[in-house]
Amino acid sequence: xxxxxxxxxxxxxxxxxxxxxxxxxxxxxxxxxxxxxxxxxxxxxxxxxxxxxxxxxxxxxxxxxxxxxxxxxxxxxxxxxxxxxxxxxxxxxxxxxxxxxxxxxxxxxxxxxxxxxxxxxxxxxxxxxxxxxxxxxxxxxxxxxxxxxxxxxxxxxxxxxxxxxxxxxxxxxxxxxxxxxxxxxxxxxxxxxxxxxxxxxxxxxxxxxxxxxxxxxxxxxxxxxxxxxxxxxxxxxxxxxxxxxxxxxxxxxxxxxxxxxxxxxxxxxxxxxxxxxxxxxxxxxxxxxxxxxxxxxxxxxxxxxxxxxxxxxxxxxxxxxxxxxxxxxxxxxxxxxxxxxxxxxxxxxxxxxxxxxxxxxxxxxxxxxxxxxxxxxxxxxxxxxxxxxxxxxxxxxxxxxxxxxxxxxxxxxxxxxxxxxxxxxxxxxxxxxxxxxxxxxxxxxxxxxxxxxxxxxxxxxxxxxxxxxxxxxxxxxxxxxxxx
Numbered sequence: 001x002x003x004x005x006x007x008x009x010x011x012x013x014x015x016x017x018x019x020x021x022x023x024x025x026x027x028x029x030x031x032x033x034x035x036x037x038x039x040x041x042x043x044x045x046x047x048x049x050x051x052x053x054x055x056x057x058x059x060x061x062x063x064x065x066x067x068x069x070x071x072x073x074x075x076x077x078x079x080x081x082x083x084x085x086x087x088x089x090x091x092x093x094x095x096x097x098x099x100x101x102x103x104x105x106x107x108x109x110x111x112x113x114x115x116x117x118x119x120x121x122x123x124x125x126x127x128x129x130x131x132x133x134x135x136x137x138x139x140x141x142x143x144x145x146x147x148x149x150x151x152x153x154x155x156x157x158x159x160x161x162x163x164x165x166x167x168x169x170x171x172x173x174x175x176x177x178x179x180x181x182x183x184x185x186x187x188x189x190x191x192x193x194x195x196x197x198x199x200x201x202x203x204x205x206x207x208x209x210x211x212x213x214x215x216x217x218x219x220x221x222x223x224x225x226x227x228x229x230x231x232x233x234x235x236x237x238x239x240x241x242x243x244x245x246x247x248x249x250x251x252x253x254x255x256x257x258x259x260x261x262x263x264x265x266x267x268x269x270x271x272x273x274x275x276x277x278x279x280x281x282x283x284x285x286x287x288x289x290x291x292x293x294x295x296x297x298x299x300x301x302x303x304x305x306x307x308x309x310x311x312x313x314x315x316x317x318x319x320x321x322x323x324x325x326x327x328x329x330x331x332x333x334x335x336x337x338x339x340x341x342x343x344x345x346x347x348x349x350x351x352x353x354x355x356x357x358x359x360x361x362x363x364x365x366x367x368x369x370x371x372x373x374x375x376x377x378x379x380x381x382x383x384x385x386x387x388x389x390x391x392x393x394x395x396x397x398x399x400x401x402x403x404x405x406x407x408x409x410x411x412x413x414x415x416x417x418x419x420x421x422x423x424x425x426x427x428x429x430x431x432x433x434x435x436x437x438x439x440x441x442x443x444x445x446x447x448x449x450x451x452x453x454x455x456x457x458x459x460x461x462x463x464x465x466x467x468x469x470x471x472x473x474x475x476x477x478x479x480x481x482x483x484x
Contacts, residue, residue: 029266029293030286031056031237033113034273035073039090044278046099049107053286053296056109057100058158058269064114064121068128068139070147082142084150095314098153098332103301103317106286111185112151113158117220122164129169134176141176148180152329156183158214165194167201174202178209187214189221192229199231212237217253218244218271227261235266242275242285251288258292267293302347302385305333306340309370309377313339320347320385322441322465325355328382338380342367348391351380356418356482357465358382363391384441384465391441414468418482423456423468436470458483 032054038045039059049057062078063071070079076089086093100107115121125140132138136145147154157177161170174184184202188195199210213231217224218241226236238257240250254268268289276282290296299319307313316331325335343349343364353359362376371377384391412427425431431451438447438456446461456468461483468479 029268029295030054030289031058031109031267031269032273032282032286033058033060033239033269033271034277035060036075037274037277039072039093039096041277042092042096045273046096048278048282049273050100050102050105051298052283053106053290054270055106055267055295056111056269057107058111058113059097060113060158061116061119061160062112062114062121063116063119064124064128064140064143066120066124066127068124068143070143079143079146082139082146084146086150094150095332097151098314098316101153101331102304102315103299103319106296106298108299109155110153111156111158112147112154113160113187115160115162117160117162119162122159122161122166122170125173126164126166126169129172134172140173141180144177144180144182148182152181152334153332154182155330156185156211158185158187159198160187162189165191167194167197170198171201171205174198174209175206178202178206183208183212184210185212185214186210187216188229189216189219189224196231199234203234210234214239214269225260226257226265230264236264237267237269238265239269239271241271242281243272247281247284247288250285251291254289254292267295302344302387303349303364304342304344305338305380305383306342307334307337309339309372311340311342311369315342318385320387322357322384324357324382335381336378339371339377340367340369341371347385347387348389349383349385350391351376352382352384353379355381357384358480365389365391386441412477412479414479414481418484419458420484421457421459423458423481425451425454425456431470431472434470434472436468439467439469441465 030053032049032052034049034057038049061073063074065071069077072078072086076086078084078086097110100110128138128140132140134141136142159170159174177184186195186199195213199213202210211234213229213234213236215221215224215226215229215236215238217226217238222244226238229236238254240253245253250268250270257265270285270289273282276285286296301317302320304315304317306315314332316333318331329335338351341349341364343366348363348365350361350363352361362374368374412425414423414425417423431454434451436449436451437445440446441464446466463483465480465482468481470477
């Protein structure tokens, strides 16, 4: 039934609820787990998965040895002594992980997993934490930090402990990973008391870190039902194996569980891509899951951002939206690392020199093969993409587009910025009675008022980037702010 040791590692996984660090919360209803073909057969695997209909991919599996070194599938070293070394074996591995999320794609969450059946990973973790803890000088922290720096597009780490079952060390590791910016998914097939304890203990210490339960309902967990596993508000996802069930059987089983306990089961996943890669079955199983839980719509590519001039290096395509630095990194776009841009017909984009849409900005309504000419090479830290010429609306309306210009009102500032419910206006001169307007990023006026108390109520505004505009001494004054 089990083909090899590597497959044993994947037989314990499931699905994700995508909570991209600092961005949108997206439900990832259908997943697939895969090993070697993803990095060995990249000529077809990456695009096959992007177009398959699955909403998440788990690339398995990381083994951790007694010294804390990371190895992928016992096939190649991944991280050693705080340094990523996997590129020596597979130079395209990191960029390919980013490409999985590049539009058009159905994938909105990417995970790595730890351990698997027969692995001593969690026993080694227990011993390493006992001797070194999880502080910044520990080998586990340094190696996971290296992993985070190399793979910012990886949203979560899956725990597939099948033998050690130590609540204290598993919780400590999960909290550490949460502090590094990862979500954590649990991958049980037995020992429900252990898993519920880890989930409760972790989220009590760091709320929201564990955001999904990947319940194995195949092989050793074949008798499992998501209706019988209770993790409170953490959703349970049910996994099935193509070697045990046809596409119609997968759909039927998931429908049965959904009818019985829809409050708990939120999606399904397939084990194992290695069985069905480079075939119509890959998408067929995704369709079976989506017929029950929905999702899996291809994102629309609006603009593509390249590391090098002349559209060279890694290029990541994004749909229309707002992308601060955290969100850009989650797609594999590094800070100050955009050198050329293609803008698809019907869209425009604006690059910002600072995070959170601040500082000087550059609007593009057409492709640009080298930002060096504009003095914008490797400067972008955030960006927006709009349908039509929406990213240029401020410029076309004659309003200030470079928000780092010298103020026309001495000492005029807005704070706190970003703000949640209220924005305070402060200046060295009296602004009482001044008529002011607030525009959203499309140029639409969303608020007009006459200043009386130097405070702006933001409660009716949706989260996003806005511009406050007023006239003073015959000149137009603009200030940008962010509503969280």
